[in-house]
Amino acid sequence: AAGVIQSPRHLIKEKRETATLKCYPIPRHDTVYWYQQGPGQDPQFLISFYEKMQSDKGSIPDRFSAQQFSDYHSELNMSSLELGDSALYFCASSLIKSGQETQYFGPGTRLLVL
Amino acid sequence: GNSVTQMEGPVTLSEEAFLTINCTYTATGYPSLFWYVQYPGEGLQLLLKATKADDKGSNKGFEATYRKETTSFHLEKGSVQVSDSAVYFCALSDNAGNMLTFGGGTRLMVKP
Numbered sequence: 001a002a003g004v005i006q007s008p009r010h011l012i013k014e015k016r017e018t019a020t021l022k023c024y025p026i027p028r029h030d031t032v033y034w035y036q037q038g039p040g041q042d043p044q045f046l047i048s049f050y051e052k053m054q055s056d057k058g059s060i061p062d063r064f065s066a067q068q069f070s071d072y073h074s075e076l077n078m079s080s081l082e083l084g085d086s087a088l089y090f091c092a093s094s095l096i097k098s099g100q101e102t103q104y105f106g107p108g109t110r111l112l113v114l
Numbered sequence: 115g116n117s118v119t120q121m122e123g124p125v126t127l128s129e130e131a132f133l134t135i136n137c138t139y140t141a142t143g144y145p146s147l148f149w150y151v152q153y154p155g156e157g158l159q160l161l162l163k164a165t166k167a168d169d170k171g172s173n174k175g176f177e178a179t180y181r182k183e184t185t186s187f188h189l190e191k192g193s194v195q196v197s198d199s200a201v202y203f204c205a206l207s208d209n210a211g212n213m214l215t216f217g218g219g220t221r222l223m224v225k226p
Binding site: 033035041042043044045048056058090092101102103104105106107108 | 146148150156157158159160163165203207209212213214215216217218219
């Protein structure tokens with residue numbers, strides 16, 4: 001079965017640079033979520049989209065923005081990167097229209113800021 | 115707000131030992147409860163879930179029962195294998211489409 005796809009899998013950036021992470025949800029899923037997992041930490045919710053509209057916002061810094069496109073893929077844009085942004089970024093998707101709330105996670109993008 | 119508390123790890127067991135990882139939660143209403151597993155260098159995989167009180171989720175020999183009276187969702191397995199070594203996260207969602215709130219994760223190490 002198709003899973004959530006994230007790209008790139010690994011990314012190295014310098015401080016103050018920008019990064020764009022991409023997420024392709026499971027086909028026909030209507031909701032996308034972004035989470036950040038710092039080293040040795042539990043995942044923290046950043047932001048979510050339902051049917052291309054922002055549906056919930058968590059601890060996402062103002063330097064980050066995200067959107068969901070007409071084909072349902074989502075991008076997380078990160079600007080003015082800081083060392084503390086080094087983390088594993090997960091995307092998850094779900095199909096809440098059918099009442100299923102299980103979130104299925106992608107493999108993550110590991111971002112290292114030098 | 116919602117919160118999830120798990121027992122701290124690491125938990126080190128010998129192969130075929132019995133496993134319990136405690137998880138308790140605080141939430142308004144009736145959340146859905148999940149266990150996710152993260153193998154080294156990999157993403158989060160759904161292990162099992164329960165959506166209402168007294169439901170039992172089970173998968174791959176793991177079980178957890180949604181106990182509303184004790185606000186708990188403890189993970190158990192009767193006989194662990196080396197391949198079960200991973201980090202286990204308990205999580206809740208208070209409504210479809212809402213964010214997951216995770217516990218701090220428990221690292222399980224199973225020795226041959």
